[in-house]
Amino acid sequence: MVTPDKKRRKKLAEPEPTPTPAPAPVPRLLRVRPGNKKKNKGASPEKQPPVYMVLAHGVEEEPTTHSVIEVAAGAAARRLLNTGSGRGRGRGMSFAAVGTRIVGVGVELTTVYDPETSTERGGPRLIFPKVNSVLISISDDGGGVVGGGKLYALSRTPAVVRPLDFEPWFFVLDDLSHTVWRQLPSPPLFPCRLNPLEFLDPPRCASRHHNGTCAFDMDTEQWEMVHDGQALPLGSDDHRCFVAVAAAAANVAVYRMEVGISAVTGKKELTIVELRVVVASNCRIVPGNLLCAMGKGSFASFEFRSVADASMGKVGKARIVHRTYSLVEITTDTDDGEDDWVVMVKKQDRQVYKLRDRQAYLAHPCRAVAVFTM
Numbered sequence: 001m002v003t004p005d006k007k008r009r010k011k012l013a014e015p016e017p018t019p020t021p022a023p024a025p026v027p028r029l030l031r032v033r034p035g036n037k038k039k040n041k042g043a044s045p046e047k048q049p050p051v052y053m054v055l056a057h058g059v060e061e062e063p064t065t066h067s068v069i070e071v072a073a074g075a076a077a078r079r080l081l082n083t084g085s086g087r088g089r090g091r092g093m094s095f096a097a098v099g100t101r102i103v104g105v106g107v108e109l110t111t112v113y114d115p116e117t118s119t120e121r122g123g124p125r126l127i128f129p130k131v132n133s134v135l136i137s138i139s140d141d142g143g144g145v146v147g148g149g150k151l152y153a154l155s156r157t158p159a160v161v162r163p164l165d166f167e168p169w170f171f172v173l174d175d176l177s178h179t180v181w182r183q184l185p186s187p188p189l190f191p192c193r194l195n196p197l198e199f200l201d202p203p204r205c206a207s208r209h210h211n212g213t214c215a216f217d218m219d220t221e222q223w224e225m226v227h228d229g230q231a232l233p234l235g236s237d238d239h240r241c242f243v244a245v246a247a248a249a250a251n252v253a254v255y256r257m258e259v260g261i262s263a264v265t266g267k268k269e270l271t272i273v274e275l276r277v278v279v280a281s282n283c284r285i286v287p288g289n290l291l292c293a294m295g296k297g298s299f300a301s302f303e304f305r306s307v308a309d310a311s312m313g314k315v316g317k318a319r320i321v322h323r324t325y326s327l328v329e330i331t332t333d334t335d336d337g338e339d340d341w342v343v344m345v346k347k348q349d350r351q352v353y354k355l356r357d358r359q360a361y362l363a364h365p366c367r368a369v370a371v372f373t374m
Contacts, residue, residue, distance in 0.1 A: 027055075027067065027069070027076070027077040027355060027356060028074065028075065028076050028077070028355075028356065029069060029071065029072065029073060029074065029075050029320070029353040029354070029355055030073070030074070030353060030354045030355075030356070031073035031074075031351065031352070031353055031354075032319065032352045032353060032354050033350070033351065033352035048294055048298070048324065048373075049294065049295065049373040049374060050070055050071075050072070050115075050373065050374055051070065051071040051292060051294075051300065051322075051371060051372070051373055052068055052069070052070055052071070052097070052102060052115060052371070052372060052373075052374060053068070053069055053070075053071055053302070053320075053368045053370070053371045054066055054067070054068050054080075054095045054102070054104070054368060054369050054370040054371070055067050055068075055069065055077065055355075055368055055369070056368075056369050065079065065080070065083055066079075066080045066083040066093065066095075066104065066369065067079045067080060068080060068102055068113060068115070069355075070115070071302075071320075071322055071351075071353070071371075073353070078113075078118055080104065080111055080113060080120060081111070081120055082104070082109050082110065082111030082120060082121075082122050082123075083104055083106065083109060083111055091106065091107055091131070092106050092107040092129075092130070092131035092132050092133075092164075093105065093106035093107075093109070093132070093369070094106070094132050094133050094134070094135045094369075094370070095135070095369060095370035095372075096135035096136070096137045096151060096370070096372070097137060097372040097373070097374055098137040098139065098149045098150075098151050098176060099137075099139050099149045099176070100114065100115070100116060100374055101113065101114055101176060102114075102115065102372075102374075103123060103135070103137075103151055103176070105123075105126065105130075105133060105135060105151075105153055106129075107129045107130070107131055107164065108125070108129065109122070109125070110122060110123035110124060110125050110126070111123055112176055115374065123173075123176070124173065124178065124179045124180055124181060126153060126171060126181055127181070128166060128167075128168060128171075129163070129164055129165075130153060130155045130156070130164070130165050130169075131156070131157070131164050131165055132156050133153045133154060133155060133156055134153070134154040134155075134156050135151060135152070135153055136151075136152040136154070137149055137150070137151050137152075138150040138151075138152070138218070149175070149176070150172055150173065150174055150175070150218075151172065151173040151176070152170070152171070152172050152184075153170070153171045153172070153173070153181065154169065154170050154187075155169035155170070155190075158186075158190045167186065167190075168183045168184075168186065169186045169187075169190055170183070170184040170185065170186050170187065171183055171184060172184055184221055185221070185222065185223060186223075187214050187216070187223050188214050188223050188224075188225055189214060215259055215268065215270065224268055233293055234254075234293055234295075234297050234298070234299055234327065240256050240257055240258050241254060241255070241256055241275075241297070241327065241330070241343075242254070242255045242256075242257055243255075243291060243293070243299050244291075245287045245291065246287075251277070251285055251287065252277065252285050252287050252291070252299075252301075252345075253274060253277065254274070254275045254277055254327070254343045254345075255272055255273065255274050255275065256271075256272075256273045256275055256330075256341060257270065257271065257272050257273075258270075258271055259271075273341055275330065275341040275342060275343040276341065276342045276343070277343055277345055278342055278343065278344050278345070279344075279345055280328065280344060280345065280346040280347070282347075283325075283345070283346060283347040284347075285301075285325065285345060285347075286301055286303060286321075286323055287301050288301035288302050288303035288304075288321065288323070289302055289303055289304050289368075290302045290368060290371050292371045292372060292373065293372075293373070294324065294373055295373065297326055297327040298324060298325065298326040298327070298348070299324075299325055299326075300322060300323060300324045300325070300371075301322075301323045301325070302320060302321070302322055302323075302368065302371055303320070303321040303323075304318055304319070304320055304321075304368070305318060305319040305320075305321070306318035306319070317354065317355060317356040318354075318355050319352060319353065319354055319355070320352070320353045320354075320355055321350065321351075321352050322350070322351040322352075322353065323347065323349070323350050323351075324347075324348040324349045324350075325345050325346065325347055325348060326345070326346055326348055327343050327344065327345060327346075328344040328345070328346045329343070329344050330342070330343050330344075
């Protein structure tokens with residue numbers, strides 16, 4: 001028989017269980033303003049595809065880590081492991097959506113992230129490293145690997161001095177399951193040949209010698225000059241509309257672009273027509289810091305507001321204003337005897353989020369390095 005005193009002594013002799021450490025706080029989006037409920041009351045707006053944002057952490061000059069977060073209330077950020085674990089390893093990274101994956105390509109590291117499963121793996125590195133390369137993805141619609149598609153990487157500032165952004169300047173990853181980037185011919189705007197004087201005193205940025213527009217044929221894998229003289233595809237019905245931030249004012253410009261055969265020369269010719277933008281009543285377009293194509297003639301703008309610690313020059317919290325717009329209709333105005341393309345832009349919604357990151361500072365000023373739909 002065990003007496004109460006023996007029970008008490010036995011309990012005191014047993015070691016206390018080690019407390020489970022609380023999980024580290026992760027950055028989350030908290031919705032401050034829930035959108036235009038009154039405006040949308042009674043309506044059944046079409047469901048928009050998910051939008052993902054890649055954030056930079058660290059000082060602005062050299063961000064070393066990144067995280068990805070879905071733009072939705074309560075969403076938590078996922079720290080990307082293959083975007084820098086040491087000083088400078090995550091620098092010069094660009095991101096793109098390829099199928100259902102988010103791919104980041106940098107000077108030293110490449111990562112492939114799956115938002116559906118929150119898993120990440122390393123990807124093939126560019127043998128000839130590029131800084132902030134231009135990434136263009138072409139999704140696989142032919143029943144290939146899930147999340148597959150081609151990813152093109154083009155040097156943003158082609159240089160003729162090693163080691164960074166040295167030629168070759170253009171590559172393609174034919175499928176995310178491949179392990180090697182394939183070299184492609186450089187655009188005709190890039191000087192693959194320099195004269196003797198330029199070899200003695202090479203230019204820092206090689207693309208400054210030529211101006212114009214060239215097109216790359218993905219079937220023949222050849223470049224062709226199509227225009228003497230950046231926009232975002234909107235995914236409208238005719239697949240020829242693009243939106244960009246207007247250079248002269250804090251607004252957006254919409255363009256209609258197409259490549260066709262010239263009736264005069266018989267050669268390929270790029271036609272760019274700027275549409276006259278008419279804003280619907282009670283609507284003001286705010287381009288913000290980034291634009292994101294939403295498909296089906298819709299686009300979104302993201303504006304970042306942050307306050308830095310004056311002593312450290314870093315940001316621990318910020319506000320993100322997410323606005324969505326749609327092209328209502330595209331018509332032609334012939335009042336002056338000439339076709340004048342007109343596009344009506346209507347505001348759909350406005351969401352305001354608060355982003356707080358207690359573990360790693362955001363870059364100052366707070367900004368996303370990429371934002372896209374999947």
